Amino acid sequence: MIDDLFPLALDCGISPERFWDLSIPDIIDIVECSRRQEERKVKHELMNLHFLARDIGQFTAAAIQGSDKVKIMELWDFFPDLFEREHEETKKKIQEKQLAEYKARFNDFVIRHNHARA
Template identity: 85%
Template sequence: MIGDLYPHALDCGISPERFWELSIPDIIDTMESFRRQEERKAKHELMNLHFLARDIGQFTTVAIQGSDKVKVMELWDFFPELFGRDHEETEKKIQEKQLAEYKARFNDFAIRHNHARAGGEN
């Protein structure tokens, strides 16, 4: 039994010295912990690849069909509990930018309108 565990324990990062100091249940617990950590890493990597593929697909669709026909999902749409604050800050900046653009267009319109009312030429 212990001879069967030894190569697997080494693969799990347990040093030979540490292996011989641990009891069999401790070795098994350490190996199971290593397996769970590796599984979490693999899931995390697969999630990253999945979201990257979805982003590429979304932006390809936007390029082909036009931005008004496709809703582009942001990271906070998938993970609102993690990125809620970032979403709020980004939305606030977008609204501030849109308001500034609206004010600039309105001022431009007012200047052109007043100039035309005064009988000015272009």
């Protein structure tokens, strides 16, 4: 049993000196903790790759089918609580841009209308 734990403990970052000072349950706990951390790391990396693939697919579909036919999902669509502030900021920037465009079109209309009357 202890011979099987030694290589695992070394892989988990336990030095040989510390290994011999620890009890078997402590070593098992450290090895299991290391395994769980590695599992979380792998899951996180897979989630990142999944979202990257999904984004590439969405933007490719938008380019092929036209952007009006494909709804581009944002991070806040998947994690609304986590990205609530960013979503609000983006909505505000979009509204400001739309207002500026509306004002520019209206000013252009006023100038053309006044010029036509003169």
